[in-house]
Amino acid sequence: MFDGNISEIIEKDRQEKVRDSFEGTFLDYLEIVRKNPEVAMLAHQRIYNLIIKAGVEVVRTDEDPRLRRIYGNDIIKKYKFFENFYGIDKTIMNIVRYFHSAAMAGEESRQVLYLVGPVGSGKSSIMEEIKRALEASQEIYALKGCPMQEEPLHLVPHHLRNRFEEILNVKIEGDLCPVCRYRLKNEYNGRYEDFPVIKTGFSVSGRKGIGVVPPVDPNNQDTSVLIGSVDISKIDLYPEDDPRVLSLNGAFNVGNRGVVEFIEVFKNETEYLHAMITATQEKYIPSPGKGPMIYFDGVILAHSNEAEWNKFKSDHTNEAILDRIVKIEVPYCLELNEEIKIYEKILKKSRFKAHIAPHTIEVASMFAILTRLAPSSKVDLMTKLKIYNGEEIVEKGMTRKIDIMELREEAPREGMTGISTRFIMKALDTALSESEANCINPISVMEMLIRSVKELSISDEEKNKYVRFIQDQVKKEYNKILEKEITRAFIYGYREQAESLFNNYLDHAEAYINRTRIKDPNTGEELEPDEKFMRSIEEQIGITEASAKGFRSDVTAYMFFVMRNGGKLNYCSYEPLKEAIEKKLTASVRELSRIITKAKVRDEEQNRKYNTMVAEMKRNGYCDHCCNVVLKYSANNLWKD
Numbered sequence: 029m030f031d032g033n034i035s036e037i038i039e040k041d042r043q044e045k046v047r048d049s050f051e052g053t054f055l056d057y058l059e060i061v062r063k064n065p066e067v068a069m070l071a072h073q074r075i076y077n078l079i080i081k082a083g084v085e086v087v088r089t090d091e092d093p094r095l096r097r098i099y100g101n102d103i104i105k106k107y108k109f110f111e112n113f114y115g116i117d118k119t120i121m122n123i124v125r126y127f128h129s130a131a132m133a134g135e136e137s138r139q140v141l142y143l144v145g146p147v148g149s150g151k152s153s154i155m156e157e158i159k160r161a162l163e164a165s166q167e168i169y170a171l172k173g174c175p176m177q178e179e180p181l182h183l184v185p186h187h188l189r190n191r192f193e194e195i196l197n198v199k200i201e202g203d204l205c206p207v208c209r210y211r212l213k214n215e216y217n218g219r220y221e222d223f224p225v226i227k228t229g230f231s232v233s234g235r236k237g238i239g240v241v242p243p244v245d246p247n248n249q250d251t252s253v254l255i256g257s258v259d260i261s262k263i264d265l266y267p268e269d270d271p272r273v274l275s276l277n278g279a280f281n282v283g284n285r286g287v288v289e290f291i292e293v294f295k296n297e298t299e300y301l302h303a304m305i306t307a308t309q310e311k312y313i314p315s316p317g318k319g320p321m322i323y324f325d326g327v328i329l330a331h332s333n334e335a336e337w338n339k340f341k342s343d344h345t346n347e348a349i350l351d352r353i354v355k356i357e358v359p360y361c362l363e364l365n366e367e368i369k370i371y372e373k374i375l376k377k378s379r380f381k382a383h384i385a386p387h388t389i390e391v392a393s394m395f396a397i398l399t400r401l402a403p404s405s406k407v408d409l410m411t412k413l414k415i416y417n418g419e420e421i422v423e424k425g426m427t428r429k430i431d432i433m434e435l436r437e438e439a440p441r442e443g444m445t446g447i448s449t450r451f452i453m454k455a456l457d458t459a460l461s462e463s464e465a466n467c468i469n470p471i472s473v474m475e476m477l478i479r480s481v482k483e484l485s486i487s488d489e490e491k492n493k494y495v496r497f498i499q500d501q502v503k504k505e506y507n508k509i510l511e512k513e514i515t516r517a518f519i520y521g522y523r524e525q526a527e528s529l530f531n532n533y534l535d536h537a538e539a540y541i542n543r544t545r546i547k548d549p550n551t552g553e554e555l556e557p558d559e560k561f562m563r564s565i566e567e568q569i570g571i572t573e574a575s576a577k578g579f580r581s582d583v584t585a586y587m588f589f590v591m592r593n594g595g596k597l598n599y600c601s602y603e604p605l606k607e608a609i610e611k612k613l614t615a616s617v618r619e620l621s622r623i624i625t626k627a628k629v630r631d632e633e634q635n636r637k638y639n640t641m642v643a644e645m646k647r648n649g650y651c652d653h654c655c656n657v658v659l660k661y662s663a664n665n666l667w668k669d
Contacts, residue, residue: 072130083108094418115361145358148448183220206271239283243295293330359443385469385654400446402439530599568611
């Protein structure tokens, strides 16, 4: 626990580093490998282990109706390693599948992992997560002074490797780099058992085990960025083929045993990427100058947008590189609940302290997803959005069955176009920055989105389409949400009436199903179940006369289930019945609701109801400012005369 003594913290950290450090001979290292063969694992295996050790959850879609509607019978695995990535579970599964195959020394171990997708879909973030995990992972053992942090087992002569592999229970792969080969011969007289071995880690900034290659100017592409160079200051001292003239500081050299990331890979000229060909299939890279080929054990990660990928693959001369690529698409998120989580995660990292009203992030997320969906002849876009979110679509009291797989097959490239996450975040940031009341709400954010769309560098037709999404579909959907929310808050003052309606309906439905009579509590008279009363509630949610019996049976069966399991019954217990009761109450209080929302002068009873409603809304996440804003908005938009 931090006690305020900073010098103690520094000293403790220094002592821990000394305790964890290691320097010994190759013989010492062999003893470590004999006890734990995993220390000699290859790069792909290392990253796969990091992913798996974080934890894996197999999602049981058969136990969750919502997830079953989204994924069907597919087996979905969620990896804790990628827990901060939302709505791209299948993409993550494909990435882990690549590392699993590569860890087992399959063909993928000799392939580039290439992520393609629209801007802001998460490609770079996935790469960053892998690099961060490497930096935080356990240190590895490497030859002291090696510019490539290479595996000490490369010291074992080839004619002895089979025997060493049997004793150590490992597979020895690779050869010494030219620098270490020279040192073994000239500094240690070939006595490889004396070669020093140290512990070292991974670092992006220190260029240890992680190499990063940004796009290079086509007019100034120098392969030394990839494979190192010849130190001209030493040319006069040593022959051209002497390893002492080599500066092995290229991305492939420093990324050995870890990763080499190519940012916007296809912005580079093809000739510049030729080092990839041997680095993947043969696991060797060219040496600068006249040196021999150098063994390379690393994961090559690359990413770019789709336009560059299409341009690259259309050139048949690029076949050699294309054949060495495992392409995985990273689309935008199309699941509303998951899209909301993305913005909530980003906002948590910011320093904005403004209040965010309920449904603010939701309306922004709706707009983002609508722009990414492909039109369908089967459903409108808002309905499609709800289906992709796992919601059950109910029309006229009947559940509408729409095959989500058919919708996906109809638009296989869905999610590869549309508004980016960054665009939405910039709009939210601007709304937060400009908020004078230190609060943003769905109405202000919709206005900000319209303003931001009009400033986009896209065609007028596209702009108009996006503006219509906000003004028509998103606003219309928000109005439905708001009306339901205000009505429920208003009905909170009528909770006693709601409970009374619920208990009466339950008594009559139970009597109807069991074909019994109901005893009047006042007169003691036995009466038939009141069909008219039950229908007055059922009609609120579109239950037809033909389906009324099934609905009543479902309600009573569910209630008995709750009671058997020790649950408490109230009008909120069964969602469809709750909605029906609220709608029935709403029908009777709608006029009063309009008066209370609009009235400037209220009588005592109206004030009590209004204050109860406001208090309930504040309990549901509204502040005084946004509560006032949405109530004024609802008065002008929801209950027009």
